[in-house]
Amino acid sequence: MQSVKKNRVIKVRSVHVEVGEFTMIIPEFLRYNYDIIKENYPELAESQIVITSTPGKVRCKACGAVTEVSFKKPAADGADASLAMMNPGAFACSACGGTDTSIAGGREATVKSMRVDD
Numbered sequence: 651m652q653s654v655k656k657n658r659v660i661k662v663r664s665v666h667v668e669v670g671e672f673t674m675i676i677p678e679f680l681r682y683n684y685d686i687i688k689e690n691y692p693e694l695a696e697s698q699i700v701i702t703s704t705p706g707k708v709r710c711k712a713c714g715a716v717t718e719v720s721f722k723k724p725a726a727d728g729a730d731a732s733l734a735m736m737n738p739g740a741f742a743c744s745a746c747g748g749t750d751t752s753i754a755g756g757r758e759a760t761v762k763s764m765r766v767d768d
């Protein structure tokens with residue numbers, strides 16, 4: 651939040667955060683925490699957090715392909731996603747079907763943009 655103060659931003663309207671599926675960050679939990687952070691930063695008081703999920707990526711040790719792994723989340727509490735994470739088959743290479751893969755992306759949570767009034 652130091653950059654906000656340094657640039658004399660009056661009001662932040664929205665903060666866009668990209669969350670990789672392998673971070674295990676639950677969007678609802680992030681929103682809840684953002685509301686707590688807002689209480690300490692008047693610049694953020696009227697802002698909204700926008701969270702988008704980016705797919706996880708795995709690198710296949712058999713064929714070398716880097717492919718996306720996306721967990722469908724039909725349940726609002728993310729319970730199904732957690733189950734998928736515990737299933738090794740969920741990390742299978744979508745190019746060759748190999749299951750000997752390592753995580754190649756989706757472990758990041760990044761602030762992509764911030765919309766402000768000045």
Ligand SMILES: [Zn+2]
Pocket residue numbers: 710711712713714715743744745746747748
């Ligand atoms: Zn493969």
